[in-house]
Amino acid sequence: MISNRESKFIKSLQLKKFRQLENQFVVEGAKNVLELLKSGLEVIKVFATTDFMAKHKELLSNHHELISETKEADLKKAGSFSANNAALALVKIPDETKIDTSQSILAFDRIKDPGNLGTVIRIADWYGFKQIVCSSESVDCYNPKVISATMGSFARVRVHYTDLAELLDQSEHVYGTTLQGDNIHKLKFQEPAVVVFGNESEGLSEDLKPYLTQEVFIPGYGSAESLNVAVSTAVFCDNFRRLLKA
Amino acid sequence: MISNRESKFIKSLQLKKFRQLENQFVVEGAKNVLELLKSGLEVIKVFATTDFMAKHKELLSNHHELISETKEADLKKAGSFSANNAALALVKIPDETKIDTSQSILAFDRIKDPGNLGTVIRIADWYGFKQIVCSSESVDCYNPKVISATMGSFARVRVHYTDLAELLDQSEHVYGTTLQGDNIHKLKFQEPAVVVFGNESEGLSEDLKPYLTQEVFIPGYGSAESLNVAVSTAVFCDNFRRLLKA
Missing domain, CATH: 3.30.1330.30 (Ribosomal protein L30/S12)
Incomplete structure (x- = not known):
């Protein structure tokens, strides 16, 4: 009881x-x-x-x-x-560990919605990313709605909170989705990479853009203005795994 | 006021x-x-x-x-x-119109969550699908939570409710995601197609599976058991548009 x-x-x-x-x-x-x-x-x-x-x-x-x-x-x-x-x-709550930059990382700039964070943890787990790094202002990964939306993947993916500029500055391959980027279907990707996604309504912070080594665009074929952050994450990861340079 | x-x-x-x-x-x-x-x-x-x-x-x-x-x-x-x-x-509420089978269609078998339906309407709009067809037991597309999640795409994508078996029976190219399907990265797709997605927790009904002309699998690289329906829809659509036979 x-x-x-x-x-x-x-x-x-x-x-x-x-x-x-x-x-x-x-x-x-x-x-x-x-x-x-x-x-x-x-x-x-x-x-x-x-x-x-x-x-x-x-x-x-x-x-x-x-x-x-x-x-x-x-x-x-x-x-x-x-x-x-x-x-x-x-x-x-597990002890803080160091971010392992020898493996590819999904990074989120001010992700606010707990359902979105839970869903991207599940996507990370599907696509074999073991670490997510969020900017400090992001929603807490131990929020019950986050845990619920992970469908168990919270147990396999570690979420870190840190200053993203610092992380990106240390990384050789930094990919981010922008409206001016190159068509994702025509790129090749390299590991270990950091892939960074912007806030739900405001997109990627201006001060993070200079760190991108490759801006990426997910091509649209209709009239919607944008995709939600979890959907962009999934489409990115699917192409990333498919287009990794051997 | x-x-x-x-x-x-x-x-x-x-x-x-x-x-x-x-x-x-x-x-x-x-x-x-x-x-x-x-x-x-x-x-x-x-x-x-x-x-x-x-x-x-x-x-x-x-x-x-x-x-x-x-x-x-x-x-x-x-x-x-x-x-x-x-x-x-x-x-x-607009008048019922006939489903236009000369164009490709996204179909949903018993989609229940309003947020999911809204998100797939937005995805359909991004990827240029003008029609969604849901099985009759699905959530109503005029539910306020559905409209909200579409981020405006409700105005461009028509949602129909019908018996899916009948629709699939009339279609030459019927694609559906299953765990036994062929790797989506290695296929070619043809239009007009019907792409059918299963219920959030139970997947695709057994009685719809015989209508699939191609079972498709979205490859995973980690440990998650599944992707949510909106995420599967987005990854499918991205590959579909990329891999359409000229």
């Missing part, structure tokens, strides 16, 4: 302030909790229904001292999504 | 039942209202702030008898998004 005290604590972690204070975040829903249990992240507590526990006995066996059997209604009440009817976990 | 009666009427149109009864839908926000005014859709009424009216005098001049000057606070109260601080319009 979830005590009133626990329920209050879980609710408090919807706010970044309390996540930072407690150094914990919440993972909700069957898919996300299963991916969590398979990952190396440090699980503090798991609340799960009898049904979920029966179905995933083996995976849960490594964590049995952390599990609390919980009614579906209590899970829904404590969590932030009414669709969460199977499991919820408290997880330690 | 917006009278109480009008405000109540606008709110009622958040529900499909009332949209169908009144044959009207609501368009909110500066970008969407501007695209509406440029389109051939039949505008019934526009509520706009003094500021919006001053900024877009020329465009509004064709509709001046339909415009009601409105306070920002009243707009926010009547609309479904607190971010709507510029304009809101009532629009006639």
Whole structure:
């Protein structure tokens, strides 16, 4: 079960302030909790229904001292999504690690929408990027809506926050989508690269543009003025993997 | 201004039942209202702030008898998004037209999330598809969340609802993404085509699969199990336009 005290604590972690204070975040829903249990992240507590526990006995066996059997209604009440009817976990926020610039990186300049950040984490995971770097003003990656939208990929992709200008300045291959860029279908890409995407409504900051070694344009064939940031990320990654120089 | 009666009427149109009864839908926000005014859709009424009216005098001049000057606070109260601080319009739902099978079509099997449908309408518009066809169980395209997510593209892309099996049965080139498909990077596509995408959690219905003339796979390079439907649509469209047989 979830005590009133626990329920209050879980609710408090919807706010970044309390996540930072407690150094914990919440993972909700069957898919996300299963991916969590398979990952190396440090699980503090798991609340799960009898049904979920029966179905995933083996995976849960490594964590049995952390599990609390919980009614579906209590899970829904404590969590932030009414669709969460199977499991919820408290997880330690992993320690800061250094950004590994020997691998390609997706970078986001002031990404604000939690659904967008969650979706790009899932896209990064599909296309084999293990690191995302966000500018400091971006939405927090431990926001429950971000975790939810990752569909489990939060467990495999590390998100860093830093000054992007500094990162781009150190990188040899810096790609970014702009309206003046070259047609992505006709380029070749090199690794390790940093690929940088702009803010949802304002695009890429002017002060980051000088760092781009190649401006890239995703060709349109109709009348829409733009693509959303997650869609641009996916189309970029698909072409990047296809067009990597051997 | 917006009278109480009008405000109540606008709110009622958040529900499909009332949209169908009144044959009207609501368009909110500066970008969407501007695209509406440029389109051939039949505008019934526009509520706009003094500021919006001053900024877009020329465009509004064709509709001046339909415009009601409105306070920002009243707009926010009547609309479904607190971010709507510029304009809101009532629009006639266009008459049913026949699906034009001489042009390529994006088709969606039981698409449920309004944000996803709005995003794929925007993607269709970017990639030059003028028609979307949804299975009858799909979310309504005049839902305010759908309109909002289209970023104006609702004004250029027509959405039809029909039995997909019938449509696919009549089409010579039917493409669909499946996990068993051929690598999309290595195919050639032909027009006019119907490209069909499955439900968010269940994928493509088994009874639609026999109609596919080419199963297509979007190659992954990491560990995520799937891409979301809007992301798959975008990656598909980008490859489709690139790989069309001359």
